[in-house]
Amino acid sequence: FGCHVWPSIKAGHIAIKDGDMMTHTTSFDVIFQGKGGHASQPEKTVDPVIIACQAVTNFQNIISRNISTLRPAVLSCCSIHAGEAHNIIPDKLVLKGTIRTFDEGITDQIVDRMDEILKGLTTAYGASYEFLVDRMYPALKNDHELFAFSKNALEKILGKDNVEVMDDPVMGSEDFAYFGKHIPSFFFFVGVNDEQLENENMLHHPKLFWNEKNLITNMKTLSQLAIEFLNKLFFREYKHIKDIIALPFIFNSLHFYTKFPIYPYHLKEVLNYIRYQLKYIQLLEELLDRLF
16 A cells, blocks of 8 residues: 655545556656767767757657547656857757656567668768667556455545545656556555645645645545454455454554554554554464564
């Protein structure tokens, strides 16, 4: 289970989604090597700025002309660095950007097409290039069964009106997705948009501001999910043991804390209580050994 604050969602609310939720991300660097010289004699240079500008424009045509309109994909060029003076054509330019898709096969197509464009442009202008690609986080996909389980648990702690089900995924990415490559997982967004704050509702915006009091929602929801998931595991693994009926009472004692602000010393206090009271702690250890 995991979550991330989300500034476009109202504080106290969360947003959940079944299946595809966030994209596979790929970062890229293109290093153009030309021939520098004085700006008054461009005919004696190989200008990497001209080449890079054409590359950026042609990259956008990949999305509009080479990828199906039914398959979401984003290619954004976000950084260009070259030269230091207003009258010198630089010999090198570095272009950086990102690719977002839900299908790694689509990313393969985009990267291959970018390389073809770079090869054609640099050959035409007499330059060279280096194309560095970093395939990063996989697409984040919520497990269907965990989605249904989590929706029920989260509505208990927050109320149905505060749990929003998303119609569409977002094109952002999240390293939590690595867990989903190995085990069933569930991720959700936690709202931090207070109406009284004049904040920009976009992650990484320079004017984004949110109040850390809203982290209480993170703690309440993750605690609730942990409690109910552990209860579910115990009943499934040890349902033949009659005395195990005492376990739900012990784990549900945590529920009290999920209804109020949670602080680290609260959790430590509760865990100490469990260690002291739980007659079947050995069963818990055995279960965790089997799972992990």
